[in-house]
Amino acid sequence: MFAEYTASELTAIFAMQGFAGLILFSVLVLMALGLAIIFGQMGVINMAHGEFMILGAYVTYLTSNLFSEYMPSLFDGYFFVAMAMAFLVTFLLGMLVEWGLIRHLYKRPLDTLLATWGLSLILQQIYRSVFGAREVGVTLPDWMMGSYPLTDMVEVPINGIFVMVLTLVISIGIYFLMFRSRWGKQVRAVVQNRPMAGAVGINTEKVDRLTFGIGCGIAGIAGSAFTMIGSTGPTSGQLYIVDTFLVVVFGGAQSLLGTIASAFTISQAQSTMEFFLSGSMAKVLTLLFVVGILMLRPQGLFALKIRR
Amino acid sequence: MNHKQITYFPRKDLIGFAILAAVLMLVLPMALDVFRLNLVGKYLTYAFVAIGLVLCWGYGGILSLGQGVFFGLGGYCMAMFLKLESSDPESTKIQSTPGIPDFMDWNQITELPWWWEPFYSLPFTLFAVVAVPVLFAFIISVAMFKRRVGGVYFAIITQAIAAILTILIIGQQGYTGGVNGITDLRTLLGWDIRTDEAKTILYFVCCLLLLASLATAQIIRRNKVGRILVAMRDQEDRVRFSGYDVSNFKIFVFCMAAAFSAIGGAMFTLQVGFMSPSFVGIVPSIEMVIYCAVGGRLSLLGAVYGSLLVNWAKTSLSESFPELWLFGLGALFIGVVLAFPNGIAGLFQRYVEPYMPAWYHGRVAAKASEKGNSTTSGDNVTPDTSEEVPTGSDKQPATLKGGHYVNAE
């Protein structure tokens, strides 16, 4: 299929295709990080993850309306405010949900799945009642759309770079939070041995609530960022849920590094296959590939072999 | 001693079955017009799935979020037969290739694919309705359970499988009818399935099959297999070190659940007159779990009532307050999980059964009086009872340890 193209065209295309893979990778990481924290560290399956993301997107939408109404001069920078707001709102809602729902279900992971599914239905209907059934269009500052030409052929989408940088920042942030901060130590202590953590004076309930809140908050940021590349409607969140879970499970639930590695594997597999096959078949093959690997390695790619 | 014999149908289960049979076969047909009866028939097809989930999830602790796959496969097998019958060369003569299903013609397929051919035969179709989904379930479950994938991981993987199959069915529209599904099914061996009379007959067929499935599930449940399932759910390692190959039992129960779902799917196709990929997907699969949870995940009869109740609520609520329906359904999910983990059946056992007369419990009078009223419902957990729900004890029901982590301790 490449016979008819020149060498420079091919290089350009491969470069751009590699870049497309990297964008997809960042998107998957961003989607999955929040879930990886919640699922991996707490064992809670949050089926409403997609709805938290969309909440972040709606917050972005509201913020953009607010800025264009009252502070049009600052519009170029509103996106950062929007992301902060998105984090805050989803973080608070996350804590509320943990308090009202999740904390009663820690011993029953499969039941959290059903309960959060119920929550996702309710959130969807709330969005529909509040924002209408139609998708809303989030206006983005001009500098975020468009592309930066590297060469004649190779153009780099700015929003792609933005997502990549954001992913990097959040990943590093989480790394410091989990492995360098006091809170991270507490979370890991609670995950490893809850009664012991409680005995040494860690307020496990508070840690749980914060962990869930932060997981949801990251979903909110992800949703906010996704207004650049995807749609914002009451049911948009459902589009992400299967992919997100597969990324987390494929990576090995308890390993954040695994989540990142699995996002990388899946994104590269998918974007390569999309290039050579039709979109639907690429999707099917990617999912099959992931399911197949999971059957061979049920703990996921990066799970530690632990002592039982 | 009452442990001497295993009774498959203790008295109170028998009474329950009889009441259900009477409701389905007598009360509803007399009370409802054909339209509503047909709707109930449709709900009952979901009850097949719910029964399978009781065995597989309630007893075996295996939560599948992909039961729609088997429901759909069963339904598609049936639909293929009916579609071929309604696509005879005479009634499809306006097509560029008469004699093949209309959607194939729209997709420029000029010859019936080889794997459609066997579905000209009704016996083969009836066989395939169960065999295809069971085979599929067998492949999935062997691959998963032999590798000890369980709990949450299994749930998520079944979900992914549902997603894969949906995309495939939609993408291969020339062979499957795509997103529209296989529609416009008319006759079964020349018998018009769209008339009121046919709908009534199909309703009764559906009821009979449901009762037969219930009886089968009841036997499995009361059998040693049933006890192994409970044991496995609670202490998988212990079962393994008692010398059982745990995966085989999981495979068995998963295949049984698939078989029930498939029968439900086939009956759905017959009663509703089409099959579409919207049943194979994730959303209906999860909704089917809620039917089971509402009824009580440990109660076969509860599963049937749960399916009827949720769907009836859905139909009537969405007729008058469509916006409220999603709130209602969402609240139902949360409420059942938080407040009534054993669903309707659990409520019944806790609040109604203790007040039932002795004949209902099926004990000799002497025995009942000897036990007296020392505990509220201590009787409930003797081998004679229908459900292993330790009511009366205030601990979280021990029956909810469904989720095993693959790599947790």
Next chain:
Amino acid sequence: MMKKAPPKATRDDSQASRRGLLKMLAALPASLMLASQISWAAPATSEVNTSGLAVTDDTVTVGILHSITGTMAISETGSVQAEKLAIEQINATGGVLGRQIEYIQEDGASDWPTFAEKSKKLLVNDKVAAVFGCWTSASRKAVLPVFEQYNGMLYYPTFYEGLEQSPNVIYTGQEATQQIIAGIDWVVKEKGAKSFYLLGSDYIWPRTSNKIARKHIEKLGLKVVGEEYYPLGHTQFNSVINKIKLRKPDVIYAIVVGGSNVAFYKQLKAAGIDLTKEKPLLLTISVTEDEILGIGGENIDGAYAAMKYFQSLDNPNNEAFVKAFKERWGDDIVIGDVTQAAYLGPWLWKAAVEKAGSFDIDKVRAASPGIELTTAPEGYVRIHENHHLWSKTRVGLAQPDGQYKVVYESEDLIEPNPFPEGYQ
């Protein structure tokens, strides 16, 4: 954004009780009723309704069947609003055969079996005289056997793939050839397009439409350089955008639907494909003003769409329609092709009923071919023998404000041809 509906719209909730009241009225002594009939000068119910439909001496009940929950609610909301508006306008001008139209609204919940169930309820239980509804082909295919079995009448508003012609459906949107051929002819003639890249969501309408497009393109001796489908709801289009860049088609022919649309156009723009430069040019048949609301006008600026109606159409009918629509549903609302087609439904039905002098389905059906509507916002339409509409096709150029500028309009009405010879 959907505004809270004015009190009028709450009528469907109180429907049941009101109809109960009307039934009681109907049971009043005949002499009393006679008096009221004379005063309204409407034909007697026994004359206009011989098949037991829900028609009383002063009302007739119809059904509205769309998804107001689930993934399709995004698209179908506009149709519901248009149908309600048309019904209210008809009522305000005296109703149909002297009877006010009442409607029962049902939710298809984006689920095809639910559509079938609800349509059956409307026909069997409620005995509605007509149903305005459905959006996706799948929902129409699901309800079709029900309408044929119980002999109902469906007014279906969406542009669709064709290959169907039911005596029980009036198709008020365009079938594929009407929309596609005129559009492609236009880009070939006006823009000198030579090569096309076909892209769509993976289901029957885009696939069939692209099939017709491909046949037509090849018939013109031009080239299709790529054809590709993505699952519904897909949100990552970077790979296909790269492929498009590699193949350098003159035209991207895009039939992406739903939420995928938003992702596709945003990513297209981000990848540096400026549609206003028309290199390549993008021609779509799936993005109406409704969809642009979600995509954002600035992201689709410069794309062309081929369909029969744009909100910006400049004619007195449309001006009045847009004004009425905004008054009823709010100022910031937009109107897309399907919404307009849905608006035609009740009017076409009214015209057919009045021509037939009866609500009976068979008589309405017999009267339907040849019914014309000179007041249609899109201009003049006429029902063809095959139950589709004769209509014009226009090409619009998307503007940053989310509206289309009409750049071309077919000279004559295009004949609907649901079973195009040589295109299958």
Next chain:
Amino acid sequence: MSTQNDFVLAVEGLSVSFDGFKAVNDLSFYVDEGEIRVIIGPNGAGKTTVLDLICGRTQATEGSIRFRGKELTKMKEHAIVHAGVGRKFQNPSIYEDLTVFENLELSYPKGYTVFGALAFKRDAAVIEEVERIADTIFLSEELEKPAGLLSHGQKQWLEIGMLLIQKPDLLMLDEPVAGMSVAERRQTAILLRRITEGRSVIVIEHDMHFVEEIADRVTVLHQGKVLSEGSMERVKNDPKVVEVYLGH
């Protein structure tokens, strides 16, 4: 080496590592017919891991485990059980939702396959055996009780009973008296003496009095290796042992 078939169990050169950490390191020991072997050692010495390795719960990285001449390292758990190895867990591992009778019945060695289980009949032989075992483990009166309602000690006995009914040749018990009252502990010692007739037993235990009471020989594990082995008397006086374990 050549005489390993005389032993019931021969563990040789056994190693397992978890992500680089060697929990068991080149371990060898032999258990005689009819012997009660007690394994002791400080926390993290790898005691439970050794049992896990023998019963197939954990896969060995290296080495062999031969039971009556059969290599166990490559066998599945249930096959190891069928070969005659029974294992009791540290925490009582019983089926709380089933009755004592059903708990024992499930362990009765019949109907191991799915279809075997479907065809399983609760016949006289089963009932007789269950009642006999229940008598041995002091639970005759509790047969109809849900196992979840038993006391902690009774649960431990029940699990031992569930092993006995399998008639294993090698019984492995992980801390069988942990959490028991003094009276229960005494009864357990009697129980263990009674059930070791005709079979070998490996016990992990911390309670030194109990160990002295029952052990034929003692193996001391430290950091995944055998530190010392022999009679309780000998082990107690081994200076290495005193240093790492008893001396504290």
